[in-house]
């Protein structure tokens with residue numbers, strides 16, 4: 001198994017806080033840990049919710065954070081004021097394409113429909129060989145367990161190949177997730 005070098009990770013996560021404050025704490029810790037490992041954080045550029053917490057966690061640890069935000073969301077998602085690099089794009093499609101180009105791997109923290117759409121798109125692109133970058137869910141407090149069950153169900157029911165199932169990883173903490181993604 002070859003080990004890939006992961007220098008930049010795209011983090012997809014909620015623009016909201018969620019009801020359990022441990023999600024915000026976990027998001028902040030993810031940003032901090034990535035920064036401490038010298039891994040650049042690529043994210044949606046917002047200042048709200050878990051997105052803001054990831055960015056602040058990384059910035060607080062002296063990390064490099066790159067934001068990519070569509071101009072229409074600068075107000076609603078409170079574009080982060082402290083990023084050294086904030087790309088303002090026209091559309092959501094441009095945002096996702098730029099994030100995909102900038103990152104070596106993708107991880108999803110707890111979030112809503114936007115988070116799910118973003119990580120599933122990257123996973124589906126990997127399965128189609130549009131790129132070969134690994135994807136994973138950070139299953140904080142069991143948030144993504146139903147998603148893991150759904151992936152198993154898709155696989156068991158013959159709608160997902162062995163290869164596709166192996167291309168999406170689930171871990172409950174960040175270090176094993178990074179290690180798993182380095183091995184995909």
Ligand code: AMP
Nearest residue numbers: 013014015016044111112113114115117
């Ligand atoms: P959410 O997980 O719904 O809180 O959204 C997290 C981030 O995903 C926010 O920055 C949203 O702007 C973004 N987002 C929402 N819908 C989409 C979509 N269809 N494609 C890409 N990003 C989206």
